[in-house]
Amino acid sequence: MTPDRILDFAAELAEEAGRLAQALRKDAPADFVSAKGEMDFVTAADRTVESLIRQRIAAAFPGETVLGEEEGGAASELFWVVDPIDGTTNYLKGLPDWGVSIARVEGGKITHGVTACPDLALLAQAVRGGGAFLGGVPMAAVLDHPVAIVQLGYSTRTDLARHLDQLKWIMSQGADYRRSGAACIGLLNVAAGRSDAYYERHLNLWDAAAGLLLVSEAGGTCMHDDLLRFAREGSEVLALGASAWVDRVDWTAFRAGDDRT
Structure with a gap:
């Protein structure tokens, strides 16, 4: 280092x-x-x-x-x-x-x-x-385990029904689900190759900034608003590791809130 x-x-x-x-x-x-x-x-x-x-x-x-x-x-x-x-x-x-x-x-x-x-x-x-x-x-955000794990954050700033729909969709895709209660842990787990993905509908920049860099520098992919807007308003955050399961998923539909179940 x-x-x-x-x-x-x-x-x-x-x-x-x-x-x-x-x-x-x-x-x-x-x-x-x-x-x-x-x-x-x-x-x-x-x-x-x-x-x-x-x-x-x-x-x-x-x-x-x-x-x-x-x-x-x-x-x-x-x-x-x-x-x-x-x-x-x-x-x-x-x-x-x-x-x-x-x-x-x-x-x-x-x-x-x-x-x-x-x-x-x-x-x-x-x-x-x-x-x-x-x-x-x-760290390397690379996973080859046969069971995928998605960490899905939640706060009362977002819609509970949509959150529950996403849980059902994740499980329908053959993945397991975790909620750590801390975005920094969820993002760290993606960067370390422990989880395939982390998603939260709305995060503040202080929740995510360090973790986003961990994921991207470990070879993962992060999706969010530009940082100045993120700092002002918060942003949706999706962090992905590198796995065959991640590659199969239609993340655009998942984020758009289409009918997934």
Whole structure:
């Protein structure tokens, strides 16, 4: 893995942020969590961890802006994208599928991406044109297992009936289904060759930026809106690994919401 100053910084920061999140959860006060909306929670740790990340970026890269889940921000020619805790419900419940995601965008392209999953002791990182790595080992989004697995994200921002139709369609195609509850985990699993695909009707850029680079640098394919629009409005996201099953599927029909059952 070729050294990269920005990637090394992001990786160290994501791991530091993950340790902080774990410590804050351990000593959580009674008012640690509050609801932002239906099935949407925020903790004191989300805010504290994002604040730490912003402080570190400001000190290391003065003048570079940050778009984060908790404190907002705006896209620009060069900006960082931060999700302090993706998978907050899992984090709260003590389930391991959550992570800290940090990405850097320049000229409308994701150039660096890191996902740290503290409870799983995993660190995934990618640099544009330089490959994707998990624990320092190259990742490849290639699957040859006879059973396909699709991870399908869901939030209350999208239509439940359509989501259920997609579940039925996936199973009708001979595939199995998983929902991790964290986009960063779903995308990491595609990049690592553990899942054939990840789909979510609407994601915010901070949910996906690091994971999208992991998938593309591991040899997968990602479909979403251009990054500036993604940053403003969110986007549909489809990430595909390389497998015979993926090649057989009519993903255009799947995304369009045609009658699949």
